[in-house]
Amino acid sequence: MLSSLILDGAIKVIQSKQTTLLSQKEEELHTILQNMPVMVDALDYNGDFVLWNRECEIVTGYTAEEIIGNPNALQLLYPDHSYRQQIQKKFLTCGKNFRDWEMHLTCKNGEIKTIMWSNISEQFPVTGYSYWAVGVDITHLKAIEEQLKQQTSELELIFKALPDLCFLTEDDGTIIDYKAGSPTKFYVPAEAFMGKKFYEVLPSSVVQQFQEAINQVKEKGTNVIVEYPLTLNGSIDFFEARCLPLLHDKIMIIVRDITERKKTEELLNKSDTLAAIGQLAAGVAHEVRNPLTVIKGFIQLFQINKEDQERYFDLMLSEIERIEAILQEFLSIAKTDEINTEKKNIYQIFKNVVSLMNTKAIMTNIQVELFTDDKDIIIECSENQLKQVFINILQNSIEAMPNGGEISIHIKEINDDGVIIHVIDEGIGIPEERIKRLGEPFYSTKEKGTGIGLMLSYKIIESHQGTISIMSEVGVGTTVTIYLPKVQSKQSFSNCDDKCIAIRTSSNS
Template sequence: MFMERINLLRDRNGLLIKILWIIYIIDLVFYFSLDPIKTFIWPSIGLIIAISLVIILKSKAPPVFTMYATILGLYIFFFSLNYFFPYFINYIFIFLGIILTSLYQNALAIVFSGGLATSLLIYFYTENQELYAETMSEIDLIYYVLFGLFTVIFLLFYSNYVNKLWVQAYKRENEAKEALFLSQEYLQSIIQHTQDAVVVIDKDERVLTANQAFERIFGIPIEKNLGEKLDILPKRIVPLAKKQLQKVLQGERLIAIETKCLRSDGEEITVEMTLSPIYNKEQSIDAIFVIVRDITQKKETERLLLESEKLKLAGEIAAGIAHEVRNPLTVISGFLQMIDRDPQKIKQYSSIMLGEIKRVNEIINEFLLLAKPKPQNFLVCDLTDVVQDVLLLFESECNLKSIVLNTKLSSKPTILKCEPNHLKQVFINLLKNAIEAMPKGGTLTIQTDQTDKNTATVSISDTGVGIPSANMQLIGQPFFTTKDSGTGLGLMITEKIIKDHQGNVEIKSIENIGTEVIIQLPLKK
């Protein structure tokens, strides 16, 4: 706070000295142009005072000393004017000293100025009483002094009030400048030290500024390209980039757009771009702030991870197939050996071997459907019709196993663009699972509904044995099954078919309470 007052006082000293120079020059011009009596004495005194005050100001003397020296120099100048030219107007000019001193907003300075002004008024009235007798009397002198006193009192209160405002304003200005400086420094530091490329372009796509990361990623020296357009996009992407740029110029912000860019050596890299508009004080867009992140290495890592996952899955499936196929082959091999010992029992054992061969065939067919599905022929269908076709296949089985079939099908059209045979396979798999989960009977509920204008939902729930919480994480993994005759591929195929239809599958289950499978599919737009 103390330094703020000192700096403020120093600024006011400089301002008042500038005002004195202006007053001196204007007075000098009028004097040499209009006054018939010419002398160089008071102009020389005024020039000496003005130059001396400038020297004191530049010498970095204490601001308080400079303040009193400036006030004293002002009254010395007024004294010389009245001494050499005792005009009544120069007498009145003495009051100007009090008014000019109020610029300091300092009580001591105003009192000091008021004392000097009163002393000069009394001195010149006494010395030039005969000259002023025609225009003023003794009582006028008293009122002149009283006017000066009132002026001092008013300026004391006024300066006290304004000085507080001025100090507060000065403090806030310095705080704002400091905050702005720190903000600019922080922003500049962040921009220069970030690993992402940052570039600012104008509305005509010319470069205004960029950071070092931009030069490092693209190999383009920015200093040589300021004011130029950057050619960093492959030609096939330019039309789309123009459209996106127009969106930003209309005020839209585009975040993490994945695209391709070219380095200066022609190498193509994968990047994420974020584009934000920059507004001026009139709230119109002047430029575009662009952040570019090189994700080439990240995409390559993701690709390698995906390949690794594919290899892992292929290994798991191969191990599962080997295990699942080995069991039937072991049975077939054993019965062949038994037939070799006793050929008379070939008819007795052939049916068992055919059953095992059929099981191997089912495993291979399901694996082929999962690994290399048939070409899909998407048609426009009503979901309710597809579900009803499947329900016809299970009505008799449900009756035989004491299962109550409860259907709640939507009365609204639920039109999908789908492969109906694949969807039927999904519902057959899920209904078979539900029926097998209720060996002692129960309730099987199938419900279709239109969740919103874009989504259809199918819910299949049972009151069966449920799925233990320990097994919930394993559901959908290849060859995981709790059935004696299951392959463990049914749910994988179901999830793949639903995913191919841009839908999703959710399974909820409570052990000994039941299971619910919820399928969501997009409606045809």
């Protein structure tokens, strides 16, 4: 009997401890559910709310006191009768097992929010809960999603409206998608290029260009533009392809038909050429007409006074020689043969020119000084052409110093890449408004100058891939600065296009 009482007592103690422990666990679970950073609600077997955690209060504005035990709680949260019936019907269908169910819940302030609920009652049953679910407010995400859909739709409309062709490729050139404003501009039908690499579709004549462009996009992450011709429907069309790097190793290629633009550029080039020819013709007529007028006048004098002829011969010969000089300058411009370059000592070239010009300089009381830190600067050049430039510049400096003075020439090496030359005189100087026009044909600061000598100097320096500039101050003097690279690039080393010289109007020289 005693042992039975002891056993009953022990059982009651154990049961009491278990009850207390269970109560503690339930309290801990309730605390966890209350403070979870997601919405958690629960209904009992009568369909009434028995849990409405703090996140539910924050999201909806309804407190737990307003929802728990309230038989009209569902009407508060889902006031639209038909929508509420739709939800209840889905509850009956899905039971206690659904995930990521989006519901439009009405908050206390009237705002409608989208909550994504997941019912986990079946996997994790809780005593006293017939149903409990976890919810996440995705209203902001849905707004972003809707905005993205709208932007995508707008982009689709823009792509359809644009005349461009757009291709999406992998970084190896495989075409995976396209948009076409004008499918008639396809080199081959869409079914023939989808899933294929561009070099399997395009003609071999343009494959190399695209390969280099795609490699550059991959290596540098920069946009690359490619222009290329294609034969479509028996005629040659020109296209411009812009290759743009995208995320996830994708490349967007936007192709535009530039055939009309090319035709317009060609017409403009022809127009510029005709304008340059017209300017040249006008200059020739003007320059040659002056000495011809003098000769004509003398001939008319011969007809009147035949006895006194000899004293006019020198003047006539002088004017004829002037015509020859003008024509020789034009012939120099017309030469387009490629020139041969050799490695030459730039100091020695200038020294020879100074020796050649010294006699004339001394006659006008001018001293020419040559300065350099290194007398062994070697550059790749055409010696004869550079001599022509240096002679022209020294000639101009000497003629600009009628009262004598000093001309100093400074030659300096720059970073092993090139050489810079300054020719500084103490001449009368050139007004600023005239400096801008130097280099134009038939524009000269000298009374009988044609401007062709300086224009030709520009042409020679440009063909050597160098630059020439002029700074001057009236009454102080003029500085001519020439830069020449030591080594010429691989591009064609020939006299630069006459047109680019003929239309030069904004040079600092």
